Amino acid sequence: MREAGGWWRRKSTPAKVETYTRWSFHFFAVAEVAAVGVPLFGAMPGWLTALLLVMLGGHAVTCAVTASRALDWTRGSREQPVHMLWTLGAITATVATTAIAITEHGPSGEDVDAAAGGIFAVVLIFGAGAIALGIRDRKRIFGLVAGFAAGAGGIAAPLGMPGPAALATAVAVLLGAGFFAFTSVFSVWLLTAVYELDEARETRARLAVAEERLRFGRDLHDVMGRNLAVIALKSELAVQLARRGREEAVDQMTEVQRIAQETQREVRDVVRGYREADLGAELAGARGVLTAAGIDCEVTGEPAGLPAEVQSALGWVVREATTNVLRHGDAKRCTVAVRTEEERVVLTVENDGVLTSSGGTGGSGLAGLRERLAAVAGTLEAGPVRQGAFRLVAQVPLAVEVPLVAEMPLAAEGNA
Secondary structure, eight states: OOOTTHHHHTSOHHHHHHHHHHHHHHHHHHHHHHHHHGGGTTTSOHHHHHHHHHHHHHHHHHHHHHHHHHHHHHTTSSOOOHHHHHHHHHHHHHHHHHHHHHHHHSOOSHHHHHHHHHHHHHHHHHHHHHHHTTOOOHHHHHHHHHHHHHHHHHHHTTTTOOHHHHHHHHHHHHHHHHHHHHHHHHHHHHHHHHHHHHHHHHHHHHHHHHHHHHHHHHHHHHHHHHHHHHHHHHHHHHHHHHHTTOTHHHHHHHHHHHHHHHHHHHHHHHHHHHHOOOHHHHHHHHHHHHHHTTOEEEEESOOTTSOHHHHHHHHHHHHHHHHHHHHHOOOSEEEEEEEEETTEEEEEEEESSOOSSSOTTOOHHHHHHHHHHHTTTOEEEEEEEETTEEEEEEEEESSOOOOSSOOOOGGGGGGO
């Protein structure tokens, strides 16, 4: 049985903002019916109450559907809902005209006037706000609000409403529709900004990986480029000498062998340097990166004095865990603790954002870390520990015996 509310926690921050925005506009539809629909009961005859409730409910549903499709359009998942915008405009005009006609020519009484007048103003305000979601041009939105306000006065005056009352109604619609339209536009802007920020964070993580790969490529090129050029020249010289029967060809090939062995050693040094990670530097970097991303990061423990092999292995754990928090989680707080106990070092990374992709024991990044830790007799455990929390624990013994052949495939670096 799935945990209650788990669907919400599994959503990313942008998805949560989008869901909140959508349901806010759906709630506005309920609020519209509740605000001006309930007062109809007892204010006018039953058949007239039923008629206005049906029209008001249809208008509210159309507003909700239009808002939903307009949000889809802003997210790029559908075309601009032009047909729905015109449909909502027509229904808004129909309901408003019917309401003001009942006010001026329907049953007499202050309750009737108040109830019908409320419907007249509210449908225009909510209709303008919903239509504004489907428009991007600022001038058109201003024109929409002004048009609804002018239409309110233009409809009210011919149907018998006194001039001052018609003007007051137009001003009220102008202010209400303007506020609701501004709220709609601001909601769309906020949702777009959240998605752009999330994309920027993903881009930053990818650029960090690309930059590290480029650095490794440059270092490898610097080491191998010169030596390979020398090997090529000496090999060509050895070929020419061998064709002439000169004994110097053996000396040249011996030199080629020496340079090749030296190149092999230098490449191993480059790869070893690329794989080695200073734990202190990684902890400081993790704190800086997470803080810059708006995540409260607390680092405890002192890595000084630990063996180089232990620091290198745990440094990669910190690097991978930080990447996972940034790319796969929705964390607000992260704690990193380093402690020594019973001849072993324990690194704990815990955050309050449930990972959405590489949680638990899955993920090639975590698999690569387990391979690294296995080379120093270490272990790694990762997974949810309580509601909304994810913990990664790495343990490495202090007395590390590194095998002579401890080189790891470079494929493990792909998830850094």
